Amino acid sequence: MALAVGTPLLVLVVLEGVARLAGYGWPTTYFVRGESEGKACWVENEHFGRRFFPAGLLRYPPPTVMSMAAPPGGCRIFLLGESAAMGDPCPGFSMGRYLEVLLQARYPEHAVEVVTVAMTAINSHALLPMARDCARHGGDIWIFYLGNNEMVGPFGALNVFGPASPPWPMVRFRLALQRTALGQAAQDLVERLRGRAGPPGGWAGMEMFAGQRLAPDDPRRLQAYENFRRNLRDLVALGLRSGARVVVAPAAVNLRDCPPFASVPGRLAAGGTLEALDLWLRRGWEAEQNGDDEAALEAYQAAVALAPEHAEAHYRLGWVALQLGRTTLARASLQRACDLDALPFRADSRIRSLAQEVAEPFPRARVGFLDAAAVLAGRAPDGVPGRESFYEHVHLRPGGNYALARALAEAVEPWLRDRGWQAAAGWLSETECGERLGLTDWARLEILDNVRRRLGQPPFTGPGHTARLRSPVEQEMQEVRQRLTAAAAEQARRTLERAVARRPHDFRVREQQALFLEATGDEQGAAGAWSAVARLIPHHHLGWFQQGRLLARLGRWEEAERLLRRAVTIRPELSEGWLELGQVLMQRDRAEEALVCFVRARSLLPQDWRAAYHEGRALVKLDRLSDAVEAFREAVRLNERAVxxxxxxxxxxxxxxxxxxxxxxxxxxxxxxxxxxxxxxxxxxxxxxxxxxxxxxxxxxxxxxxxxxxxxxxxxxxxxxxxxxxxx
CATH class of the missing domain: 1.25.40.10 (Tetratricopeptide repeat domain)
Structure with a gap:
């Protein structure tokens, strides 16, 4: 028996050692060693997502710089979560950054470092290994802001990224295997045999889920809840074992202004039919259009009575009740619409109750619970969180991030006082925090434009989302544009200069300065600001790519080529980098090399018409006209409007x-x-x-x-x- 068991194990150990000695595999920790301004530090591991996403859908952590050791006599806070915690759509104004500014201003004699450990599209399965790495880096306080992706993230109830809702022990076993070189080799082999993972064209955000539906009582949903409960319990315990104090804050969501993304009729009342449901919904809509909210309310109540699990019926009932001032009914109905959403991109009430249930048994002196939904409800005029705090379904505006950061600061302040800290100032206002982070109207417009494009894609393309979300964003963009005067530009320039002077090692502030300078026509100054970003985060492609792109505009082809080559070396999957590099090479009359770049860009992002177009240009230069015709035809097919x-x-x-x-x-x-x-x-x-x-x-x-x-x-x-x- 010893030979039967020991021999295979010995072979595996030897193979693992050989693979590691040969340099095969990638690091699996969240943090890896790096440098900033020539000094050693911890930075994000760009390979971290490989255990959770197929190769064709790989997501990356945001750029991060963390000092090698926690500040002596200070406080290191880890904020762990998903894209909402990361600060999407603009991480420069995330709740973690607002929290850091608030605490640094209130306690200027103490060093405060808030490290946001978050990624797009992940959930609690990924947060657990992220937290294990945090435990090795001396955090004093851990904050969990999570819950939106439990159904749609890796190992969630919908299977875009892999198996749907496997039990948590199976998930952990698989993730443990992938920490080994042999496990990683097996994963690579499986992906090669399967071919390209994910939808054509790679990552497409929420649109990838548009054809799926998840009923309220689907067993996959129930298993996902159980996985979340177990993962969160282990996350809190891990934080406590590391010596940290923990705040659990289930994610708040947009209830008022975000209709459900999909509905399933579910079980109908006795004698009910789908035709009758459609009839009541149509009658309610017609009554709304005629301004008869009372009649609409009655119709929607009939629809809900007929189909108690139909999310859209509950949402319409809640919306009309809100217009009539019946706030208790409105809140209950809008929450129910979120809970029944058949495309569950938002944390529902079950997630919130599970988070509270997990936090309650732990001692209050070590574990706190923050009801983020209640915090944001407090800043809503009708007590229902909506677009005053959110851009769309879950991602927060700067005001929403500030409100939650302020609540978190107040929640952790007693723990700081236990350490003998004395507040030297009051809390900064939202405006003061925004100025220190470089928030200007130019930044607001950039963010709004990003959100507008997002809202033009499924699943945000329904009439309800257009009316409640997209139209207000477009209106807000017009209002912001009217404020972009020469005087405002000068004031914004001074605001950013003060922010840079106050936070000289903050690459996010430099990033905002670069974007502002480019938007106001100072491309030379913008290139200089991106150079500072590259100096602060040399391991990341962002500064190198943006600086190279701008130098290409300025006709400095040789420098642009060098910087763009560095960007695509750091991030070979950067399709924009290959496009820019190819265009620079075309300017330098190196069409053969440019063609290689355009072909690479097209393979990475086949739905982008620009790659096919520039490939055609290179083929023309090489007198391959027949091939050029095919490339141009593909570009026209991909974008009928492009001239x-x-x-x-x-x-x-x-x-x-x-x-x-x-x-x-x-x-x-x-x-x-x-x-x-x-x-x-x-x-x-x-x-x-x-x-x-x-x-x-x-x-x-x-x-x-x-x-x-x-x-x-x-x-x-x-x-x-x-x-x-x-x-x-």
């Missing part, structure tokens, strides 16, 4: 002698962009080749009127007019 791919396709077809098709495409270009001079000239030439001399003369006259001094146009027009005179 240049259509023009380049027409141009290539004309060179190949396909004049009739080229003519049609030139006409399409001019229909989209009447001022496109080259398209009009080439249309004239195509018409000449087709023997339509009078039509050619008309086009060339328009071109001459548009560019009277253009010798090419004048020459073509003269030849055509001479031919017409001769023919008459």
């Amino acid at each position: 240049e791919p259509r023009y380049r396709l027409a141009e290539a077809l004309a060179f190949l002698g396909h004049t009739a098709e080229a003519r049609e495409l030139f006409e399409q270009v001019l229909a989209r962009e009447p001022g496109h001079l080259l398209a009009r000239i080439n249309l004239g030439v195509a018409l000449v080749r087709l023997g339509e001399w009078e039509a050619a003369a008309e086009q060339l006259k328009l071109a001459h009127k548009q560019a009277p001094g253009n010798p090419l146009v004048s020459n073509y027009l003269a030849q055509v007019e001479m031919h017409l005179r001769g023919s008459h």
Whole structure:
């Protein structure tokens, strides 16, 4: 028996040792050693997500810099969570950063370091190994803000990222195997055999889940709740064993202004039918449109009575009740709509109650519970959290992040007093915190534009989401644009300069300065600010890529190439980096190398029309016109509205002698962009080749009127007019 068991184990141990000696595998801790401004520090491990996401859908931790040791006599706080804790859509204004500014200003004699340990799309399964790594780095306080991704994240109830809701022991066994080089090799082999993981084109955010539905009583949902309870219990215990004090804060969500993403009818009342449900919902909607909220309320109550598990019916009932001032009914109905959502991207009331249930048995002196939903309800005019705190379903505005940071600061303050800390000042206001973090109207507009694009994609494309979320964001963008005056720009410049002076080692503030400078036309200054970002986080591609992109705009091709090459070396999956590098190489007349870059970008992001378009440009330079035509056709297919791919396709077809098709495409270009001079000239030439001399003369006259001094146009027009005179 010893030989039967021991021999295979010995073989595995030897193979593991050989693999490690050969350098195979990747680190699995959240933090790895790095440097900032030439000093050793801890930084995020870009490979961390490989245990949780298929290769085609890999997510990365945000750039992080943490000192090698906790500040002596100070306080290190770990804020662990998902994208909402990370501060998406702009981590520079996350709740962790607001918390750090609040505590640093209130206790200036003590060092406070808040380290946000969070990622997009993860859940408690990933947070547990993240927390194990935090336990090795001397945190004094741990804060858990979590719960939104328990159904949709890795090992959640929906299976975009892998198996759906396996029991927690199976998840932990699998993750433990993947800490070994042999386990990682097995994972790589399986992914190669399966081919490309995930939907075509790779990561597509919430849209990847659009076709799935999860009923309220689905066994996968119930298993996910149990996994969450067990993981959170172990997270809290791990924090306590590390010597930290712990705050559990289940994530708050947008109840008022975010309709459910999907509904299933569930069990209908006796004698009920789906047709009857549709009828009541339609009657309620018509009554709303006619301004008769009382009639709408009655119709929606009938719909809820008929289909008690239909999320949309509950939401409509809650919304109308809110308009009528019946807040108790409204709150209950809106919460019920969230709980029944068949695309559960939001933490529901069961997640909240489980979090409270986990926290309660622990001693209050060591474990605190923060009801984030109640905090944000307190800043809502009707007591229901909505768009005053959220951009969309769960991601917080700066005001929402400040409110939660302030509540967290007040929650941990008694623990700081236990250490003898004495407050030297009051709490900073939201405006004061925002200024220290570099928040300007230019930053607000950048964030809103990001959110607007997000809200234009499934599952946010329904009429309810457009009315409640997208339209208000577009209106807010218009209001912010009106404030972007020259005087406001000067004030914002000074705000950012003060923020940089106050936080010189904060790469997020430098990032905001760079974005502002570029937005106001100072590309040289922006490149300098990105250079500072690269110095502060040299392990990350962001500073190198952005600086290289701007230097390319300034025509500094050699420097741009060097920086962009460094960016794609750090992050080989950076499709934007390959696109920019390829364009720089085209400017340097190195079309063969540029083509390699464009092909790489296209393989990484096949749905991006720009990669196919630039690939076609490189092929034209290499006199591979037939291949260029196919690339341009693909670019046109991917973006019907884009003008240049259509023009380049027409141009290539004309060179190949396909004049009739080229003519049609030139006409399409001019229909989209009447001022496109080259398209009009080439249309004239195509018409000449087709023997339509009078039509050619008309086009060339328009071109001459548009560019009277253009010798090419004048020459073509003269030849055509001479031919017409001769023919008459």
